[in-house]
Amino acid sequence: AQSVTQLGSHVSVSEGALVLLRCNYSSSVPPYLFWYVQYPNQGLQLLLKYTSAATLVKGINGFEAEFKKSETSFHLTKPSAHMSDAAEYFCAVILNSGYSTLTFGKGTMLLVSP
Amino acid sequence: DAGVIQSPRHEVTEMGQEVTLRCKPISGHNSLFWYRQTMMRGLELLIYFNNNVPIDDSGMPEDRFSAKMPNASFSTLKIQPSEPRDSAVYFCASSLDYSLPYGYTFGSGTRLTVV
Numbered sequence: 001a002q003s004v005t006q007l008g009s010h011v012s013v014s015e016g017a018l019v020l021l022r023c024n025y026s027s028s029v030p031p032y033l034f035w036y037v038q039y040p041n042q043g044l045q046l047l048l049k050y051t052s053a054a055t056l057v058k059g060i061n062g063f064e065a066e067f068k069k070s071e072t073s074f075h076l077t078k079p080s081a082h083m084s085d086a087a088e089y090f091c092a093v094i095l096n097s098g099y100s101t102l103t104f105g106k107g108t109m110l111l112v113s114p
Numbered sequence: 115d116a117g118v119i120q121s122p123r124h125e126v127t128e129m130g131q132e133v134t135l136r137c138k139p140i141s142g143h144n145s146l147f148w149y150r151q152t153m154m155r156g157l158e159l160l161i162y163f164n165n166n167v168p169i170d171d172s173g174m175p176e177d178r179f180s181a182k183m184p185n186a187s188f189s190t191l192k193i194q195p196s197e198p199r200d201s202a203v204y205f206c207a208s209s210l211d212y213s214l215p216y217g218y219t220f221g222s223g224t225r226l227t228v229v
Binding site: 032036046090092097104 | 118147156157159162170205207212213214215217218219220221222223225
């Protein structure tokens with residue numbers, strides 16, 4: 001079985017500030033990890049994914065995440081927040097052995113103030 | 115590719131009525147998933163199909179919910195009779211094959227309101 005925990009249902013930053021969204025996972029076998037973004041009234045869009053290659057993964061819109069096995073973490077970061085980054089972000093996990101389904105965290109709403 | 119297409123985008127219905135949500139997956143994707151999103155429970159997997167065959171429907175909340183996939187390009191999620199607590203956003207997603215650990219592509223969702 002696998003699960004993810006996202007710390008903080010809401011994160012507020014100022015425009016230009018560092019964005020850090022936290023995700024910890026639990027998995028019985030090595031996982032693949034994903035971050036999705038959901039803009040208001042839209043579906044989920046894939047930001048980036050970790051699939052056991054490089055531990056530092058770069059995604060769209062300047063986001064990146066680092067897989068840290070020792071900490072069972074996959075935190076999402078962006079050096080400088082833009083107003084357009086305001087959205088809900090979901091961390092998700094799937095077993096790399098296949099034959100499993102994507103399990104999502106509860107989501108973190110990112111608020112960006114001018 | 116047009117992506118995963120869901121219809122309708124919004125549905126408002128009265129309690130007790132039948133509701134049918136529709137989904138067209140990405141061509142070539144063998145697996146299709148139905149999720150429900152609510153404030154209280156987040157994203158829940160309801161049911162998924164592989165090669166048009168239901169694999170696991172343990173997430174379907176009650177017998178009032180049913181899903182079908184008559185062919186590779188179409189799936190429906192039906193609620194009969196609908197209740198106010200069914201109000202949520204329902205997402206359809208597809209992937210190449212659930213035997214592979216790939217991410218999913220999501221549709222824009224159907225916002226269901228039962229009054």
